Amino acid sequence: MVIVMNEACHKKEVGDVLAAIKQHGLQPRIISPDPRVVIGIVEEVEARLVHELRDKLSHFHGVEAIETFGASWKLVSRDFRGETTTINVRGQVIGNGEPIVMAGPCAVESREGLIEIARFIKQHGASFLRGGAFKPRTSPYSFRGLKQEGLEFMVEARQITGLPIITEVLTVEEAPLVAEYADILQIGARNMQNFALLEAVGEIDKPVFLKRGMMATVKELLLSAEYILARGNSQVILCERGIRTFEKETRNTLDISAVPLLKQLSHLPVVVDPSHAVGKRELVPAVALAAIAAGADGLMIEVHPEPDKALSDGRQSLTFEAFEALMRNIEIVSATVKSIYKGSN
Amino acid sequence: MVIVMNEACHKKEVGDVLAAIKQHGLQPRIISPDPRVVIGIVEEVEARLVHELRDKLSHFHGVEAIETFGASWKLVSRDFRGETTTINVRGQVIGNGEPIVMAGPCAVESREGLIEIARFIKQHGASFLRGGAFKPRTSPYSFRGLKQEGLEFMVEARQITGLPIITEVLTVEEAPLVAEYADILQIGARNMQNFALLEAVGEIDKPVFLKRGMMATVKELLLSAEYILARGNSQVILCERGIRTFEKETRNTLDISAVPLLKQLSHLPVVVDPSHAVGKRELVPAVALAAIAAGADGLMIEVHPEPDKALSDGRQSLTFEAFEALMRNIEIVSATVKSIYKGSN
Amino acid sequence: MVIVMNEACHKKEVGDVLAAIKQHGLQPRIISPDPRVVIGIVEEVEARLVHELRDKLSHFHGVEAIETFGASWKLVSRDFRGETTTINVRGQVIGNGEPIVMAGPCAVESREGLIEIARFIKQHGASFLRGGAFKPRTSPYSFRGLKQEGLEFMVEARQITGLPIITEVLTVEEAPLVAEYADILQIGARNMQNFALLEAVGEIDKPVFLKRGMMATVKELLLSAEYILARGNSQVILCERGIRTFEKETRNTLDISAVPLLKQLSHLPVVVDPSHAVGKRELVPAVALAAIAAGADGLMIEVHPEPDKALSDGRQSLTFEAFEALMRNIEIVSATVKSIYKGSN
């Protein structure tokens, strides 16, 4: 249930609405303070009580509209907030209709290597540097990242290039440490339903990049985002990165229809990761352009100067040459589709 | 095994190669007569014999190159034929780098309705009229199409608009009848492994539009196309129309990466059907544009003047208004990506 | 809609009911003649007409009960016919609570080999001989069976051992030929939605063994069976043979819950094919016993004297030794679970 106040309403009028809601034993939440106050009730409310509240509040001064809706996600819903959320990170904006590119190696491997990559992607138009310092690995015997040292290299690369940095956080305990260094906290596919972790990043004042689990439905992705927003952090970016199917020629199957579907259901920006989705570098460019044409707010792409020597996921990393070519094409397609999606955001 | 003759070779030289192959008990096949002759051997050939033949033929006059390869599909393979196959139907060309649009109702429902749709899509730039006269239905009690009468309406719509027509053939017995009327024969997803039907259309001199089964891998799709080519019909168009996954918000999951993958593995043109893939009309446009950006040679789109009254699949059919808007956007995106994929065909 | 007559009703009373239904423009069908007559109306009937008919027929002599129900399958439904259908083939009964075993090679390869296998499985308690004469193959270049010669070997093996034979029919045209030889006609997984073929076998007076498509839902399997019953052939056996999932260690994933689910929804007997489901012979026995414990009416198992030399699917065929051991265990488990499922049929 959402109560929209009119733009010129007084603080006292907002207070009266909040008090009335509390009188009914419910917990109101201010969703949007500005330009007009929007008050939400997130809890499940009985139909009878919804009716009663609606009747009562519609007579209050300052109340412009009251809406109720059915989905189990609320704060992330397009019904809750009509405009696409924009996320501003050190001047780079995600969700404003100009697709951004996050690029970098799968794992941070060395200081020099990372800086080389950062310089290269900056030069060719990327907006964010990605790189894993803490790596989740299926096998306990695989390389698990440089950890804090990796974070320090990321920060150094940011200082040199000006690119804001995004990196994965694996555990509740490490969240504060990662948040000290990173500009955006990434939650990986395997942790999409690690609810304690979602709540932990929900309480940190940094944007969160939430990857869809490889066997999670679109609804489950939205409910996981809801966990983060319900803790007060509304700076969430949704990421489609391929789902698991029977097809074996590609690592996963990119669900391209998730892009318009997520944007229809939610106001959160949507970024696509073609590298993990297809798992083969030669297929990455076509799928990246498809994502832009489908209306994605950005791409996350793996790049490595020598992919075959990468410590993790080299098979899907673009070479410098291929990345450069792709960036030119992304720019062309972005410019074209901007006019198509304009106004739909 | 493929033997490529040089451009200036004599007929007699080709004849000598064919004779030498037959001497070894194998059946040579002329894959491409022009501009240079390419001769293929499709059968499984023992490694020893491959060796022997290669040695022998490399000394023949007119032989430029000899290649052997491993995949179980051969005639459909990119290794077999480097350039994308183009298919010319009454002047409309599929596979030449300019994406085409096939549009129309799911099922042909009435003469007037079909003509109205045909006129409308023609006016807005579609190149083919689609429409089902014989409909495969999950339930034996559902509407199964107007059958021959439907084919007659299709022909009439073609006479009026000039649009070539594509329609589904369900059985071996009906194949000759449908081939009398249709310009392109469609094999539906449920029949992708109906091998008898594949062989039947393989012997008809009409292009075949082969839809990927909802449970079929990309390799299986190529092997099904191979059945058609192996019978002598090399005019095959591959169609990605969504695969079955756990996601329930969309009817199927469009496998966008199948577009570059199929084009990498095969020389056959690739068309995408976003309507059956997503099953919800509001998601069709974004996915259609994505397919073009991924390099598809065309789209198949369902349109209906009053989708909610359609006898079949109304939920996924575009309204006239939405179709018109989409066609404008397809044109914009097509013009942009043409330069990107130029030369890769 | 189903009208159940009382046991002692007269022929004339049945005739009156049939006539009254026809007067309303509907087509009645006698579902079960004995011990009590059950009349069904399969067509979609408007709610208003259902009401009217129910009111009218409830006053007819001899009518004991009238039932209406909602699923789109009707003739196959448990609501339509409470008792499990039993199918008697040359004295072997499927569906009577005693699980049967169909065994044999994937493909018929030679006369001697087939007879050797038939003798062996007969000796160890199998009730049916299976063997493919017409083989559907993913690749057009694979072995496709001995065809009519294979059928003749099957008949000879039946003459020697007395085992009734089951073999696959691939096309509408071959159906009459196969029906001349075989005791049960098998429809393979790839043809589960080949509706023309379903209708063809629906008009033949031989039991049909219908395999679930590898990506077909349980509901779709039932609707495909409905196609056969709707043509008048009610001797259908449903077969669960594994569905396609992301798991790669097994060829398919056997859906064990389909056994109780199909038996809950339908009166048709259910047989499980563990060989195609798991694709590895060492896993077949455990899964076969599981199927019996889940209440299956039988098993279809591949056996080959030298599996590694089999022309098709050798990896999943049991050796003679393993088959013998499994048959002993099937007998033990069958004897145990008989008391459990008794009465539930």
Place this chain on the structure above:
Amino acid sequence: MVIVMNEACHKKEVGDVLAAIKQHGLQPRIISPDPRVVIGIVEEVEARLVHELRDKLSHFHGVEAIETFGASWKLVSRDFRGETTTINVRGQVIGNGEPIVMAGPCAVESREGLIEIARFIKQHGASFLRGGAFKPRTSPYSFRGLKQEGLEFMVEARQITGLPIITEVLTVEEAPLVAEYADILQIGARNMQNFALLEAVGEIDKPVFLKRGMMATVKELLLSAEYILARGNSQVILCERGIRTFEKETRNTLDISAVPLLKQLSHLPVVVDPSHAVGKRELVPAVALAAIAAGADGLMIEVHPEPDKALSDGRQSLTFEAFEALMRNIEIVSATVKSIYKGSN
């Protein structure tokens, strides 16, 4: 790499082998102390070094055999330890060939309710009481369990009935608290690749019940178990609980072939959870019996006195009446299959 000592070897001989391994910069681990010492090296060892070590150690006194193998899981592998691991919890043994039953409500809801259930299941032969105190929920607005209070009720139920208790642990932080109360720590499907949590329970001296993720392959499940064993806790029980597929009639699809497959690949005991797999109580009994017949070491079953009033997963909980009937049948089938699987453990 595994070094098996002969039964009569001296402690000093074991010490010599350990020392020699350490000299090569590797970390030996005693896998099994009794009846014969087995020493393992888990780290990736270069081929050259494997060769060198094998040559050297084969001359040591007391060394009976040296084996090397390829899979990326090692400690959990059947090659590593031939006999099935047995886990003894307050006198109840898992893995000794006699299937056990863990039963109880999905979530602990009240003290009285839990005790009622515990008494009932104890009376009918269950060996463990299950119940969720910390509940993972897809939506942040759902009931998340009674937490510590729930654990206290579980302990009280144990005191009354003597049944050891199993309950889920959701986070690294809560692990020590849950371990104080519970006899077995459950890792839920959504946390199967929460590697930090796996390592946390790997350092606690309590058996761990590891559920397969709904999107995880059998290999990934084994690698997750490897995380626990690699931290020193070898008391791990694997649980198959259904995987996600396209089938919608059941909540998940129970992968019955995972039972023999896991037992072939690993020495860890395997328990099946039919309740979460099928999601419909009427299908639970057949699938439970199938699991026993497939060789499972036990079952986890949800029971509730009034399933339709349950706060979580009522649809899949058995009534008391159905549970009682099922326990009788489990006993019958267990007694039968015991002789079949005897010796294979």
